[in-house]
Amino acid sequence: MPPKRKTKTTKKNPEKIENDLEAKYKRSVLDVAILQDHIALQSESVKMVQSNRMDLRRRMRHAEQKLQHERQDHRDVNSDLSRQYKTMQTELTNKVKRMEKEVSQLSEELVLCQDELSKEKREREQLEWEKDATIADLQHKLDNMETDYEKILHENLDSLTSQLSVAQQGWEDKSTTIHQNYKELLSEFGLNARHI
Template sequence: MAPKKKTKKSTKKIQEQKVVDNDLEAKYRRSVLDVAILQDHIALQSQSIQMVQSDRTDLRSHMRELEQKLEKEREDHRDVFSEQSRRYKTMETELTGKVRSLELEVTQLNEELARCQEDLRREKDERQQMRQEKDTTLAELRHKLYNMETDYEKVLHDTLDSLTSQLSVARQGWEDKSTTLHHSYKGLLSNPVPNAPDI
């Protein structure tokens, strides 16, 4: 039996499904790219914090050396010491503010990364659900097709059986008529016709 031709509706549904699949795939690629960019940004911020903390440690170490020198020359260099202390406090305040700012930025980026990962997980779940629905629909259509093939096969067999029995009945009727005609002609041929001229 020839398969059914696709209707315009099923073609349209397939095209819509392809568009939805392409959109989901594009969203998925964008999400993966966003996650990679955020991870790179976090790595750079972490390196910056480490550099700032290293600089802070170096500055403290440097200030300790300066303080030791100043202790030796306290009487002669009081003005220099107070200036260095003021600078140290200013740098420490600036670096502390910068560290807090970077820590806040890292926290925000981590939250954004978590949101992106949640969006990615949700999109994966939606895609999986759509795939399952598509597989279910395909299975139902295959089942319907199998049932239709079985029904058509049954109708065809029933029709052929009916036709065969009708042909058998007709053949039996023809054979009976043929036998009757044969006997009738045989009887006529075996009995000579009266007053028939001799040849």
């Protein structure tokens, strides 16, 4: 066990007591001021919360009205879109029927055109074959004519060459005779043909 402490009993000084009371009073006044400030802040907060609550209620009412208008607009738009969809569906169905009919007609026309094209191709091939045969025949005739003309030309040239040869021989004989005559004439005059 711990030893017992001896406590001193002192008498409090009246001045000290008065100072303590004054300090307590000041502290109490300060506490009261703090509490009053706190109450004022709480009052302001309560007023602000009430103001915010009223503002939120007003905004909520406005939002509800806006939502109702949007719902009504949505219903109107849905109704209009449904009507437009039905109209478009009817138009599209009619268009599909028209186009199916048109496709059927075009298919028939295509078959006819393909038949005509095949016929035209056969006719063209026949014409080309006939043309090629004619060209080959004409080419053969042209080759024969060319050969004939060559033959005629060679014969004529040979004939002309022989005629020229005969003529040349005649001219040479004639020129030799003329030359001899001139030589004799010159020598009669006493001139030598080599010096002239």
